[in-house]
Amino acid sequence: MPLSTFSRRATLGLMLSTVAMPVLAQERPVVATANYPLAYFAERLGGGAADVLFPVPADADPSFWRPGIADIAAIQAADVIALNGAGFATWPTKASLPRSRTVDTSASFSDRLIKTDTVTHSHGDGGQHSHTDTASYTWLDFTLASEQAGTLADAMIRQMPEQADMIAANRDALLGDLAGLNTRAATVGATAGSTAIITSHPRYQYFGTAYGLDISAVDWDANEDPGPAQWAALEDMIAATGAAVFIWEAEPATASRERMATLGLTDVVFPPLANRPAEGDFLTQMETSLQQIEAVLRDR
Template sequence: MTMPLLKPFLAVVMTFLVASSVAAQDRPRVVAVNYPLQYFAERLVGDAAEVIFPVPADVDPSFWRPSIADISTIQSADLILLNGAGFATWVDRVSLPRAKVANTTTAIEDQFIRTESITHSHGDGDEHSHEGLASYTWLDPMLAIAQAEAVAAAITARGIAPDDAVATRLDALRADLAELDRQATGAFDGMQDIAMIATHPRYQYLAQRYGLSISSLEWEAGAMPTDAEQADLVALATQTGAQVLIWEAAPPAEAFAVAAELGLANIVFPTLAQGVDDQTYMQAIANALTAISEAKP
């Protein structure tokens, strides 16, 4: 290409790049306090907005403490999606613009589950309590539908994406969640009389939806249980006659062996406040349900 022709070509390229950069910056931004809300929002907005989940991958979103920079990013967003039900303790300590905030569980508050007072700490974090409300509402696909509907309403109310496109995507998301509920109903069929133990008290809405009996321990997700924790498992399994142990995240293989020696079927059922590598919300729960079906006592 000769020099006289090269200059106009470069000018066109630079104009395109600048326009693309400006367009990207001009896209509305949506902030979600957990992965399920991020997933719902991304499906509903398509390419019309950028959806941000600011919590680092190795941090529990329930107890994350945003930095000043994080708070600035959140406050400047066009829409801030809260889970409600006491999820994300930082929300009560940060000033958020009311006009930008949408609580996705407002319509289902009558279905909230009250929890017992359990105070403990995670790793090197401060002590905290699970007293109050169970907050992992999205583990019940029917409640997840209500949250997805709230996300869609918040998006359209602020003009973040076209109403008709959001409505079409919401119909598809509803159908997927209803199918997930159908799969769960089949997977848990006949398990209502089988006692189960979970490594963390986060499955209340799952248990309520499908009539399950789940007792809970207080183990660190994905970690090898200590000798004391293993003793707690033995005691609880003896007390309840449990046949299934539900892990919030996959632990070391030797941890599975400990449970198997007690006659417990090991099931990994991610609670999804954080995403699971290479799996969407739908895929992660569907895979867990398949594992449940295959491991039925």
């Protein structure tokens, strides 16, 4: 028998309490999200009238995070379950999610998803994993991020009709901010011109395609020291592409940055923000990253 709205929220509060998280007020709608960009969008859209559930630990990669039984139960009980789609995260394919309350926020642009080669590798102690054959960091094209935010707003309005006017107003403000990021990113593309860029991880496909950037990728973990074979492969890539800029997805070791300089690369950190940043939020962090990349390209 389907759970009533009250029962689902009571279940969510109970499950959250069992995993040492704050119990959410049972009368408030809950939006569960698969990654931080969607959590940020939901927070903006809900305007404090809804609780946002983003259970991925701060040190985990949401793409490969595996929820526990309590996490799944809490997600299933949410009023809206917002997925990124595009192959981002495998757990939704293995969990029984209520179709009426689950939304794939990239479904509207499924014909514009970028296909990639499958790469199997490992990071730290996490074991081997594979990148799917579809690039999944869709929000790095800020026009696609806007579509995702709009789709999420529609889903929230369906489940929270009494808050429709507020959600619509918040949607318009959020879309305005995302349009500003899109304008800034377009300026980055124009500033880059034909400058070739190498990224530390193959997660910037939508960013490169949307803004006309010439991007190649290695597959490094910024938290680990690259080995001799990785440095040799990078030197080969520099020779093949003429790259002058290197983008890290997280702050690397000082020695790695120093070696970049000896290879003639100017490097910059641009976190893709699949998980929540330690400081700031999606908007402020993206603005900062885009400004820094533009400055590096302009000063070359």
